[in-house]
Amino acid sequence: MADFDLVIVGTGSANSIPGPEFDDWSIAIVERGTFGGTCLNVGCIPSKMFVYAADVADTIATAGDYGIAASFGSADWPAIRDRVFGRIDPIANGGRDYRFGAECPNITVFEGDASFVSDRRLAVRMGDGSTESVSGRHVVLGAGARAFVPPYRGLGTVPFHTSDTVMRLDSLPTSMIVLGGGYIACELGYVFSALGTDVTVVNRGERLLRAEDDDVSAAFTRAAQRHFDLRLGATVSSVRGGAATGSTVRGGAADFVYAADGSPSAQGNSYTVEFTRDGSAESVSADVLLVATGRVPNGDQLALDLAGVDDDDGRVLTDEYYRTSALGVWAFGDLSSETQLKHLANAQVRALRHNLLVAEGQAEGPMRTVREDLVPHAVFSHPQVASVGLTERDARAQGLPISVANKPFGHTAYGWAMEDTASFAKLIAHAETRELLGAHIIGPQASTLIQQLIQGMAFGQTVDQMAREQFYIHPALTEVIENALLEL
Numbered sequence: 001m002a003d004f005d006l007v008i009v010g011t012g013s014a015n016s017i018p019g020p021e022f023d024d025w026s027i028a029i030v031e032r033g034t035f036g037g038t039c040l041n042v043g044c045i046p047s048k049m050f051v052y053a054a055d056v057a058d059t060i061a062t063a064g065d066y067g068i069a070a071s072f073g074s075a076d077w078p079a080i081r082d083r084v085f086g087r088i089d090p091i092a093n094g095g096r097d098y099r100f101g102a103e104c105p106n107i108t109v110f111e112g113d114a115s116f117v118s119d120r121r122l123a124v125r126m127g128d129g130s131t132e133s134v135s136g137r138h139v140v141l142g143a144g145a146r147a148f149v150p151p152y153r154g155l156g157t158v159p160f161h162t163s164d165t166v167m168r169l170d171s172l173p174t175s176m177i178v179l180g181g182g183y184i185a186c187e188l189g190y191v192f193s194a195l196g197t198d199v200t201v202v203n204r205g206e207r208l209l210r211a212e213d214d215d216v217s218a219a220f221t222r223a224a225q226r227h228f229d230l231r232l233g234a235t236v237s238s239v240r241g242g243a244a245t246g247s248t249v250r251g252g253a254a255d256f257v258y259a260a261d262g263s264p265s266a267q268g269n270s271y272t273v274e275f276t277r278d279g280s281a282e283s284v285s286a287d288v289l290l291v292a293t294g295r296v297p298n299g300d301q302l303a304l305d306l307a308g309v310d311d312d313d314g315r316v317l318t319d320e321y322y323r324t325s326a327l328g329v330w331a332f333g334d335l336s337s338e339t340q341l342k343h344l345a346n347a348q349v350r351a352l353r354h355n356l357l358v359a360e361g362q363a364e365g366p367m368r369t370v371r372e373d374l375v376p377h378a379v380f381s382h383p384q385v386a387s388v389g390l391t392e393r394d395a396r397a398q399g400l401p402i403s404v405a406n407k408p409f410g411h412t413a414y415g416w417a418m419e420d421t422a423s424f425a426k427l428i429a430h431a432e433t434r435e436l437l438g439a440h441i442i443g444p445q446a447s448t449l450i451q452q453l454i455q456g457m458a459f460g461q462t463v464d465q466m467a468r469e470q471f472y473i474h475p476a477l478t479e480v481i482e483n484a485l486l487e488l
Contacts, residue, residue, distance in 0.1 A: 012037020014142030
């Protein structure tokens, strides 16, 4: 049994809490998987490195549009994969080694699975089968989220992939079925499609990215037909398939198949997904099955009730300062936020870090929080999507008086250069206060173009100020934003 000033569960953004201000605190860090959390190991960073390679392949494949004689032949998947994880794995391992090292004398690392047994006390089931008991004057929960697996008949008996495993395939599959139509499905589906895999997307909804503004979602769905065989409005009835001979399925839900060398295998499997659309039965078959139907918080794995921590179906509930219903227990990030984004988790943990010090009288108040109504996001597929603030449907549902501008990329000189006929920037402003309520961009560089608008919204500029009180470089793509603001 070990008692600490602070117990941290998870090593994603939570790993940034210990710093010089905490040198006199005894700290326990609990991690059941790989140091660095979702973003570093199986999420944002590796997926976008794969997307960049896919973008290069797609640029080559479409070079003829610009009078360039080029063609995309094939992708060296192992080389692409190893470039990604050859950089990421050493960072994760280095983070682990650092916390075990002499530079962190006040930190004890427990590599195991944690769950509460009572107030601020957790049992940690270690990798060797033993159990350690740890308690803290404060406990910070940063245990994140995991891939959601829908209850489709047969899915629990086949060795499917999720975003946690599919990027480490040992070879590029010939064909793939993607279940889902959100950002994970659209990003990873695009990666494999651009690199040469035949990708079929089976989605319950009639559109992809349905959480986006309706115009953006509709435009993305149209554009995605170039990359995917779309089966939309599909109600899945069953999934069947099996492991290749000699492969080993590990884990209770058969998460993925290992090849003989221990790497996740892309070959030797055959999957069939059966579904109905418009009352008719259909099916598709492929070499690899990727389940990309969203992510769920890990609160249901922490025995929260034993510590008096309130949750909503596994999502830990907190106040604006990241305090849970249990004294001394804090939570943040994907475990507690309805919006699961790394940049939000980073901002929350900076505030939480300060609040811990305030709670102990080591920093001056007040406690800090993060304004979450202006948290932006981007989808790194093709085309790229970026958004911040209200969609048009949300603004109208709230009864707000709004003005809407929608400007195509092709109305700018840079858009002409790109031969772009589908991309646009859509802005929604309050018709009376002139504040920008929402911005939605679909097209090249969307995640960069939106940053100016995020800044303007954060600092309270009106759309008139954003349009008139600064220069826009001509003929840069930022003129798309200028034109939309001028229309407002």
